Each structure stands twice: as C-alpha cells, then as structure tokens.
Amino acid sequence: MSTVQRLQEETYDVLVVGAGIGGMEAAVSLGDMGFRVLLVDREPSIGGHMYLLSKVFPTLDCASCISGTKMSSSSHHPNVTLLPYSDVQEIVKEGEGRFRADVLERPRYVDPALCTSCGQCEEVCPIIVEKENDFGLRGRKAIYIPFDTAVPKKAVVDINNCIYCLQCEKICPGNAIDFLQTQKEHRLAVGAVILAVGYDLFPAEKKAEYHYGEFDNVVTSMQMDRLLGPTRPYNAIMRNSDGKEPQNIAYALCTGSRDRSLGNPRCSQVCCMYSMKQAQLILGSLPAANVTLYYMDIRAYGKGFEEFYQQAKAMGVNFVRGKVAKIEQKESGDLEVYHEDTQGKGTLEKTTHDMVVLSVGLIPRPGIAKVFANKELKLDDAGWIQLADENRSAVVTSIDGVFVAGCATGPKDIPDSAVEAAASASECAAYLLRTRGAEGLGR
Ligand SMILES: Cc1cc2nc3c(=O)[nH]c(=O)nc-3n(C[C@H](O)[C@H](O)[C@H](O)COP(=O)(O)OP(=O)(O)OC[C@H]3O[C@@H](n4cnc5c(N)ncnc54)[C@H](O)[C@@H]3O)c2cc1C
Ligand code: SF4
Numbered sequence: 117m118s119t120v121q122r123l124q125e126e127t128y129d130v131l132v133v134g135a136g137i138g139g140m141e142a143a144v145s146l147g148d149m150g151f152r153v154l155l156v157d158r159e160p161s162i163g164g165h166m167y168l169l170s171k172v173f174p175t176l177d178c179a180s181c182i183s184g185t186k187m188s189s190s191s192h193h194p195n196v197t198l199l200p201y202s203d204v205q206e207i208v209k210e211g212e213g214r215f216r217a218d219v220l221e222r223p224r225y226v227d228p229a230l231c232t233s234c235g236q237c238e239e240v241c242p243i244i245v246e247k248e249n250d251f252g253l254r255g256r257k258a259i260y261i262p263f264d265t266a267v268p269k270k271a272v273v274d275i276n277n278c279i280y281c282l283q284c285e286k287i288c289p290g291n292a293i294d295f296l297q298t299q300k301e302h303r304l305a306v307g308a309v310i311l312a313v314g315y316d317l318f319p320a321e322k323k324a325e326y327h328y329g330e331f332d333n334v335v336t337s338m339q340m341d342r343l344l345g346p347t348r349p350y351n352a353i354m355r356n357s358d359g360k361e362p363q364n365i366a367y368a369l370c371t372g373s374r375d376r377s378l379g380n381p382r383c384s385q386v387c388c389m390y391s392m393k394q395a396q397l398i399l400g401s402l403p404a405a406n407v408t409l410y411y412m413d414i415r416a417y418g419k420g421f422e423e424f425y426q427q428a429k430a431m432g433v434n435f436v437r438g439k440v441a442k443i444e445q446k447e448s449g450d451l452e453v454y455h456e457d458t459q460g461k462g463t464l465e466k467t468t469h470d471m472v473v474l475s476v477g478l479i480p481r482p483g484i485a486k487v488f489a490n491k492e493l494k495l496d497d498a499g500w501i502q503l504a505d506e507n508r509s510a511v512v513t514s515i516d517g518v519f520v521a522g523c524a525t526g527p528k529d530i531p532d533s534a535v536e537a538a539a540s541a542s543e544c545a546a547y548l549l550r551t552r553g554a555e556g557l558g559r
C-alpha cells in the first residue's frame with residue numbers, strides 16, 4: 117500500500133459528507149449564503165444514485181439532466197470545494213462550532229490537472245471488469261472515466277485490477293498517468309458537519325426464492341433504470357439470457373422491504389412509484405409488451421402520485437395484488453412467478469413471464485457512525501441516522517452541530533431529499549451564527 121502524505125490543516129465552515137442530490141443541494145445552499153463548504157464523496161465522481169436513473173416520477177423529467185445541473189453548480193461554486201474519492205476517517209468535536217476531521221484522499225494514479233478525459237487510456241487497457249455504475253450490465257477497463265458526465269471528468273486507475281502493463285502510460289497524450297501518487301491525509305478544522313451519505317440497495321440475492329444472480333432474466337429495478345436511462349448500456353431493453361426484447365415483464369414489489377424474514381419490516385417508500393415509472397417507460401419503448409406489477413399495497417401518497425398511478429393503469433399496466441412467493445426458471449429462460457391471488461379466489465397462481473424485475477428496497481449505510489471519536493451519533497433500530505427529536509426538526513442529529521440531509525435518515529424520494537437538504541443548510545447556518553456570532557459568516 118502506498119504511503120500517506122499529510123497535508124497542512126485546511127479550514128472550512130462546513131464539511132458535507134456525501135455528494136448525492138442531498139449533499140450537493142446542502143453544499144450549494146450554504147455556499148450561496150456565504151459559507152465555505154468542503155463536499156466529500158467516496159466515489160471518483162460526485163452525483164450519488166440520481167444521475168444513474170432514467171427519469172423521475174411523477175413528472176418523467178430526465179434524472180441525469182436535473183442532477184447534472186446540480187453537479188455542475190457544485191463544482192463551479194466559488195464557496196464549494198469538491199473532494200471526491202475520499203473517505204472520512206475520524207471526526208472529533210472540540211467545542212461548540214469546532215470540529216476536527218481527518219479525510220483520506222485515495223490516489224487516482226492520474227494527475228487531474230493533466231488529464232483531458234480523451235479516453236485513449238481506456239481504449240488500450242487490456243483489463244475488463246464489471247462497471248459498478250451499470251450494476252454488472254456492462255464492463256469497464258482498469259483505467260476508466262466513471263461516466264460521460266462525471267464530475268470531475270478525469271480518469272482513475274482501479275489499482276486492484278491493474279496488471280501494470282503501462283499501456284495507458286505509453287498512450288496518454290498529456291503524460292497524466294502517475295503510479296507514484298500516494299494517499300493524502302487532509303486535516304480539517306470545520307464549524308459544523310452535514311451527513312448526506314444516502315442509502316444502499318437491498319442485496320437481492322438475499323431473497324433466495326427469487327434466484328437473483330442465478331436466473332439470467334431476473335434483474336433488479338436499478339438495473340432496469342439503467343436499461344431505460346439516456347446513458348443506458350445497450351440502447352435497448354433486452355434479456356440477459358439471449359438478448360431478446362422482453363414482451364411480458366413482471367415486477368416483484370417490496371423485494372427486501374416490509375419483510376420481517378429479511379430483518380426489514382419497513383416500507384422503502386419509493387419502490388411502488390419507481391416501478392410504475394419504469395412500467396410506463398417500458399411501454400413507451402415496447403408498446404406491445406405486457407407489464408404486470410405484483411404488489412402488497414400501492415402507496416401513492418405524494419403530490420401527483422395518485423394521478424400517476426391512474427395513468428399507469430390507463431396505459432395498460434396490469435396490477436395484481438399478491439406478493440410473489442417464488443420464481444422458477446424454464447429451459448427457455450422464461451420465468452414462472454408464483455403468487456397468491458388475494459383479490460380473486462385467494463388461490464396460489466402461477467404465471468409465466470419472460471423477465472422479472474425485483475423492486476429492491478433501500479437500506480442504511482450505518483458505517484458513518486463509527487467515525488465520530490468522542491460523541492455518539494445515534495442510529496435508529498434499523499441502522500438509519502436517528503433524529504434528536506423528530507417532532508422538532510427533520511435534520512438535527514444526536515450531536516449538536518451535526519445535521520443530516522437526504523436518505524441518510526431513511527428512504528425518501530428526490531424532492532423530499534432536496535427539501536430536507538435545504539432545511540439542513542438552514543439549521544446548519546443558524547448553528548454557525550449561534551456558536552460563532554455574525555462575524556463567523558463566510559470565514
Ligand atoms: C431503482 C430506483 C429508482 C428510483 N427512482 C426515483 C425516481 O424516479 N424519483 C425519485 O424521486 N426518487 C427515485 N429514487 C430514490 C432516489 O434515488 C433517492 O431519493 C435519492 O438518490 C437520494 O439522494 P441522497 O443524496 O440522499 O443519496 P445518494 O444518492 O445515495 O447519495 C449519497 C452519496 O454519499 C456518498 N457516500 C456514502 N457514504 C459515504 C461516506 N462514508 N463518505 C463519503 N461519501 C459517502 C455516496 O457515494 C453517494 O454519492 C429511486 C431509487 C431507486 C433505488
Ligand atoms: S489519463 Fe491520459 S489517456 Fe486517459 S483520459 Fe486522461 S489524458 Fe486521456
């Protein structure tokens with residue numbers, strides 16, 4: 117492992133951890149108020165889950181267009197500094213309005229100042245591995261630019277898969293490749309912290325009866341959002357087993373949510389709506405297809421959601437109330453879906469589909485609590501960040517001066533994540549002014 121280069125102490129008003137839509141919104145809001153913000157993300161590009169999505173419910177606006185604008189304004193804001201590909205190691209509260217944070221920046225092995233993102237290194241690199249952002253639907257090279265609209269749009273070497281053939285170094289016109297780069301430790305003095313670490317996807321293979329990872333034509337909803345997105349891998353919706361366009365697609369809602377047998381009794385709040393969104397987009401691409409949603413209840417609670425549900429029905433999406441019990445695979449790759457017909461005879465039914473999409477739930481990223489060295493960041497019984505008093509504020513945590521934004525406290529959709537991020541920025545600004553006085557503004 118490379119050695120660590122310790123950098124001189126840097127001072128910011130606020131450290132924002134996580135640069136999905138929640139973190140970016142909070143950082144830009146605080147920047148607009150005059151506070152100096154450091155926005156850290158562990159990935160080589162900012163953007164979180166939103167830029168991976170196709171469109172957003174219920175308006176069907178382009179997700180990557182909206183998040184792309186926010187990514188761009190985060191990177192160009194004079195008061196916001198980006199620190200991608202970095203992990204927060206430790207946060208110590210030293211007093212009111214005073215935190216010390218250690219952040220480790222991983223080496224990209226590419227000098228961002230010299231890389232022009234020409235992509236020639238990707239072309240010559242002989243190593244292909246699964247591309248994380250496409251959830252296994254296509255590959256990437258060991259040196260890669262995370263995606264076309266990445267911020268920063270710079271190459272990065274996946275050192276664990278690199279075989280040091282040096283083809284990239286030979287071809288790079290900017291001499292940007294630098295295998296001597298080391299990790300950098302940033303020591304920060306900040307006034308407040310916002311945690312916007314988002315969510316993870318429920319690992320679908322845990323629902324053994326659905327055989328995700330074993331049956332080729334069982335995919336997750338995130339994979340389907342990629343198949344439908346403007347930056348999609350194949351420019352078509354197709355089955356993994358034979359590349360055919362599916363004509364009879366089933367959705368198994370609540371995969372990994374509202375399921376005590378898997379330890380998650382909670383509703384993931386967005387799966388009903390994103391499944392209806394995908395069903396409508398599929399019918400836009402494949403008008404002759406049948407799309408069936410197997411559900412327990414439809415939770416269409418937000419503004420415009422009920423109308424969106426009715427629109428899906430009017431377009432011909434088939435809604436069947438009954439949780440999928442198990443899936444079996446036929447020799448042709450088609451899938452038999454067993455479900456209880458709870459609205460009809462109450463019998464167990466078996467229906468054949470040529471593709472099944474698992475509407476996976478959202479699960480917490482509890483690891484962030486461990487970085488607080490001398491204070492306890494309380495988590496709820498499911499592992500999401502717990503609010504100090506949910507009747508008083510939606511963004512105040514158990515540590516004074518540490519706030520939350522987006523899905524860090526639990527599943528929610530993009531508008532709610534953005535609203536919460538704005539609230540977090542405003543509570544954070546009030547905290548800084550209270551602890552430092554008005555002269556603390558824009559230090
Ligand atoms: C299949 C699917 C489809 C969806 N479709 C829609 C839709 O159509 N409309 C809608 O409103 N919502 C939709 N959603 C929900 C939407 O994805 C979320 O509301 C939104 O992404 C939440 O943003 P966030 O910033 O809170 O979290 P995230 O997008 O998860 O971002 C969190 C960021 O934090 C970073 N991070 C995490 N831990 C650390 C750490 N320790 N240190 C540094 N960085 C860290 C991550 O790398 C990431 O960049 C969908 C969800 C799924 C699963
Ligand atoms: S590292 Fe070099 S070859 Fe690769 S994208 Fe950057 S400039 Fe191009």
Ligand code: SF4
Nearest residue numbers: 241278279281282284
């Ligand atoms: S040195 Fe590594 S990253 Fe560069 S081309 Fe060879 S395998 Fe790919």
